[in-house]
Amino acid sequence: MSTQVDIVLDRPEQPQEHQVLNMGPQHPSTHGVLRLVLELDGEIVVNCEPVVGYLHRGMEKLAESMTFHMFTPYTDRLDYLAPLANNVALTTAQEHLIGVEIPPRAKAIRVMCTEMSRISAHLLGLGAFAMDVGAMTVFLWCFRERETIYNLIEHITGARFTTSYTRVGGVANDIPDGFIEELKAFIDQFPEQIESFEKMLSRNRIWIDRTKDIGVITKDDALSYGLTGPNLRGSGIEWDLRIHRPYLDYERYDFDIPLGSVGDCYDRYLCRIEELKESTKILQQVIQKMPGGPVNTQDSKISLPEKSTVLKGMDELIHQFILITEGQDAPVGESYFGAENPKGELGFYFRSKGGGYPDRMFIRSPSFVNLQILPEIVKGRFISDVVAVLGSIDFVMGECDR
Amino acid sequence: MSDIREELNALAAGTDGVEAIEDLRDDPSFRATPASLHGFVKTLRDEPKLQFKKLVLITACDNYLAEPRFDVTYRLRSLERNQDLRINVAVGGEEPTLATVTDLYKTANWLEREVYDMFGVRFDGHPSLTRILMWEGFEGYPLRKDYPLLGNTLGTPGYTGKGGKA
Numbered sequence: 001m002s003t004q005v006d007i008v009l010d011r012p013e014q015p016q017e018h019q020v021l022n023m024g025p026q027h028p029s030t031h032g033v034l035r036l037v038l039e040l041d042g043e044i045v046v047n048c049e050p051v052v053g054y055l056h057r058g059m060e061k062l063a064e065s066m067t068f069h070m071f072t073p074y075t076d077r078l079d080y081l082a083p084l085a086n087n088v089a090l091t092t093a094q095e096h097l098i099g100v101e102i103p104p105r106a107k108a109i110r111v112m113c114t115e116m117s118r119i120s121a122h123l124l125g126l127g128a129f130a131m132d133v134g135a136m137t138v139f140l141w142c143f144r145e146r147e148t149i150y151n152l153i154e155h156i157t158g159a160r161f162t163t164s165y166t167r168v169g170g171v172a173n174d175i176p177d178g179f180i181e182e183l184k185a186f187i188d189q190f191p192e193q194i195e196s197f198e199k200m201l202s203r204n205r206i207w208i209d210r211t212k213d214i215g216v217i218t219k220d221d222a223l224s225y226g227l228t229g230p231n232l233r234g235s236g237i238e239w240d241l242r243i244h245r246p247y248l249d250y251e252r253y254d255f256d257i258p259l260g261s262v263g264d265c266y267d268r269y270l271c272r273i274e275e276l277k278e279s280t281k282i283l284q285q286v287i288q289k290m291p292g293g294p295v296n297t298q299d300s301k302i303s304l305p306e307k308s309t310v311l312k313g314m315d316e317l318i319h320q321f322i323l324i325t326e327g328q329d330a331p332v333g334e335s336y337f338g339a340e341n342p343k344g345e346l347g348f349y350f351r352s353k354g355g356g357y358p359d360r361m362f363i364r365s366p367s368f369v370n371l372q373i374l375p376e377i378v379k380g381r382f383i384s385d386v387v388a389v390l391g392s393i394d395f396v397m398g399e400c401d402r
Numbered sequence: 403m404s405d406i407r408e409e410l411n412a413l414a415a416g417t418d419g420v421e422a423i424e425d426l427r428d429d430p431s432f433r434a435t436p437a438s439l440h441g442f443v444k445t446l447r448d449e450p451k452l453q454f455k456k457l458v459l460i461t462a463c464d465n466y467l468a469e470p471r472f473d474v475t476y477r478l479r480s481l482e483r484n485q486d487l488r489i490n491v492a493v494g495g496e497e498p499t500l501a502t503v504t505d506l507y508k509t510a511n512w513l514e515r516e517v518y519d520m521f522g523v524r525f526d527g528h529p530s531l532t533r534i535l536m537w538e539g540f541e542g543y544p545l546r547k548d549y550p551l552l553g554n555t556l557g558t559p560g561y562t563g564k565g566g567k568a
Contacts, residue, residue, distance in 0.1 A: 053535040060520075061545055096427060223455045223481075226509030237481070244484050333426025334488070336477060338458070349475070351463050360545075362461040372512045401535060 018046055023386070025054050031128065031390065032397030034371070043382050048375040052368070055401035063361040067327030068094045068168055071361075076162045078365065079399040081124050082117035082342045083163045084153060089339035091166035092247060093348035096337040097358075098168065098330050100302050104291040106170040107248045112183075112286045113156070113165065114248075114339075115279040119190075120149040121342035122230075122272045122279075129269065129391030130201060133210045138200050145193055148186050155179055168328055169303035170296030180287055187283050194276050201269070211265035215377045215389035218263060225373040228366050229344025230271040231393060235263035241340040253285045265392035272394070302328055327356025336364075343367055343394060363402050367395035406430075406485050409451065417442050423490070430487040439476075439491050440501040446478060446487075447506055454478040457507040458486065460514060462521045466547035470494025472523050476503070493523060502527040520545035 024035040033054035039047035059078075063071050075086035088110045095102065127142030150160045156175055157163040165172050201207045217227070222235040232239055240257045242250040258274030260267030296303040304323055305316040330352040338347030344366025351360040370393055378386050410430050414420045419438030425431040434442050446454040458477040465471055470492040479486050493500055502525040504510045514525045515534040522543040525531055533540060542549055 053533075053537070056535040058544060061549075061551060065551055099427075221508070224508040226457055226507065239481055331426060334431075334475070335427045336429070336459075336486070336488070345458075347459065349459060349461060349477075360461075360463040362459065364459045368512065369509055372509060376508075 021383075025051075031395060032400075034390075034395075034397055034400075036374075036386070038383065038386070040383065043384075045378050045381055045383060045386060048378050048386070050371060050374055052371070052397070053401055055397045057402065059402045060361055060363060063358060065357065067356045068098075068330075068358075069327065072166065073162065073164045076164055077398055078363070078402065079121070079341065079343055079346070079367070079396045080161060081396055082121040083161055084113040084157070084165060085117035085121070085339070085341045086346065087163060087166040088114050088248075089337075089341060089346045090348055091168055092339060093335075093337035093350065094168050094328075094330075097335040097350045097352060098302070098328050100169055100297060100299070102170050102297055103294050104249065105174075105293045106295045106297075108286055108290050109171050109175060109295060110166065110248050111250065111253070112175075112283060113153075113171075114341075115282045115286070116149055116152065116183075118279045118342045119276055120146050120153075122276050123149075125342075125391075125394040126197065126269070126272055129388075129394065130207075132387045132391040133207065135201065135204070135207065138197055141193070141197065141200075145190065152179070152183055152186060155182065167296065167303065169299065170294070174295045180290070183283065184287060187280055187287075190280055191277065194273060194280075198273060202273075208266065210384075210388050211269060211392065213262070214265045214381065214385050215392060216262060216264045217373060217377060221373065221376060222263065225376070226369050227344070227373065228369065229341070230268055230275060231344065231370050233257060234260035234268035234271045236261055241338055241345060245338075247337075247339065252289060253282045255281050265388050268392045268394075329355060330358070338364065341366060343396065343399065344370055346399075365399040365402060367397070367400040368402075371395050371400055406452075406483050410487065413445065413449075413452075414442075417445070425488065430485070432487070432489050434489050434491050436491055436493055436500050439489065440503060440506075442489070443476065443478070443503055444506055452480055453482045454480045454487065456481060457503070457509050457513070460503075460510060460517055462517045462523055462545075464521060464545065464547045470498075472498050472521055474500060474517065474523060497524060498522070499524040499526055501525070504528055519543070522546070 019040045021038045021040055023038055025033040035051040037049040037051060038045055059074050072087055072090060075090045076083040078086045123142040123146050127139040130138035153163060154160050156179060157165040217235045219235050219237055222232050222237055236259050238257055238259060243257060255278045258271045260271050300319040305319055309316045310320045332352060332354045334351045336347055336349045338345040346366055347364035349362040350358050353359045378389055407430055411422050414422050414432050417438060419435035420432055420442050423431045423433050446452055456479040458479050461475050463473045465473060471494045474491045474493060476489040477486060491500060500523060502514060512534060514528055515531060517523050518531050519533045519536055520543060
């Protein structure tokens with residue numbers, strides 16, 4: 001009896017044996033290092049288990065030994081497709097804890113930063129989604145537009161990705177001369193580009209076949225799974241922190257919340273496209289209404305003094321020294337602030353025992369929460385649909401694993 | 403806003419083991435005992451006037467050397483009333499254990515796994531309470547205050563002891 005026969009005999013006598021397929025952690029459509037353990041019956045997914053944690057860096061532990069400013073660069077590495085929006089969310093949360101009111105110009109600049117990040121993150125989400133289901137052109141077009149945004153961001157912050165632009169009490173520096181004109185030039189031509197994306201996809205037969213009625217999330221599921229952002233709104237639930245809990249003076253700007261009706265991949269795609277248009281609208285209004293004045297609060301216990309005064313004045317030198325070594329003094333207690341980021345609600349929970357270091361910081365990352373619904377919506381579908389669903393949920397593992 | 407606060411306070415006063423507490427930024431906040439938690443959350447979710455249908459986060463804090471050692475925080479949200487609230491539960495002992503809320507909110511599954519992974523707080527009735535961010539077989543609970551910041555590198559797969567300063 002040869003070994004060949006032994007192997008055959010060892011097989012259990014089941015007519016339909018399920019196969020286990022390991023997708024990721026290096027699969028290109030998993031947007032980073034997500035691993036999916038798929039149980040397959042032929043090409044049909046019977047069960048799906050996401051395995052996360054490959055990018056866990058222990059950011060929450062690190063935050064406990066850092067002053068508030070020291071943590072800002074870490075947020076660049078959370079959702080690395082929208083670092084500016086993360087900077088804004090973190091700093092606004094810290095100000096919520098400490099109890100700082102920032103000047104109107106700083107708020108307007110932060111809104112501008114958030115919306116620029118939203119455009120760039122949605123462009124990548126859209127482009128990667130389209131590429132995953134086979135539309136290469138849209139990917140290249142999206143990246144061309146993203147390049148312009150990154151040039152703009154580089155102009156303000158000096159860096160393309162690792163921006164670290166915000167400070168408790170304001171922003172690092174005022175926007176440079178000539179920036180508004182550059183932004184205006186981008187906004188003026190951008191609606192035309194969105195139109196070309198839509199022309200390429202919205203009525204494209206292949207795109208509709210791959211996305212329509214795929215990955216349907218019902219309203220109840222969307223709520224129960226705690227989804228936020230375009231994924232929640234794609235299921236037809238009207239909830240946007242910018243409108244329902246206005247922060248950073250969002251109530252000054254006029255914009256709509258795009259809603260889906262069915263909650264499938266196609267609805268989520270449409271929501272993102274519409275949000276691109278809404279963000280452009282907000283940016284136009286920010287430019288029109290940009291207030292003057294300082295970009296940092298004048299409270300010297302919160303905000304760093306001008307460098308030129310530090311070298312001459314005694315008080316300023318002391319404030320600078322205390323702020324750098326001890327940080328801002330936070331009150332004792334707990335606070336939570338959530339901001340509407342491109343991926344959903346990015347929230348920071350702080351627990352402070354006083355002083356410049358948080359006792360505990362929790363990052364409520366939208367990608368981690370949103371990803372959890374994946375097994376629910378891919379069960380009973382084809383493997384190729386998993387790719388479409390992953391693209392439409394639009395998550396980033398840097399943020400998911402923290 | 404004030405009327406929902408009164409409704410919540412009345413509800414808390416009528417529930418055994420739940421009391422209203424002060425909050426730094428004035429969100430409605432409650433402290434519940436481990437036994438009363440599940441019932442209180444269920445009431446908040448199902449009460450037609452309140453509808454706290456969304457669980458925003460579950461996390462924990464370590465009060466090292468104090469007893470009860472862990473403070474688990476739940477944050478619920480009502481979209482209808484546009485209101486958040488916070489519930490804190492203190493839990494301690496050799497094997498800190500709480501009742502799961504996965505039967506009420508599906509999102510609690512991963513959030514509770516994360517609290518278990520990072521703090522070692524167990525959740526009774528959880529469908530699969532395993533580590534989520536750390537790997538299976540990892541020892542210790544990283545976010546506890548007695549866990550070293552640079553990590554305990556003994557037994558880390560692939561770690562040779564050369565090069566790192568840990």
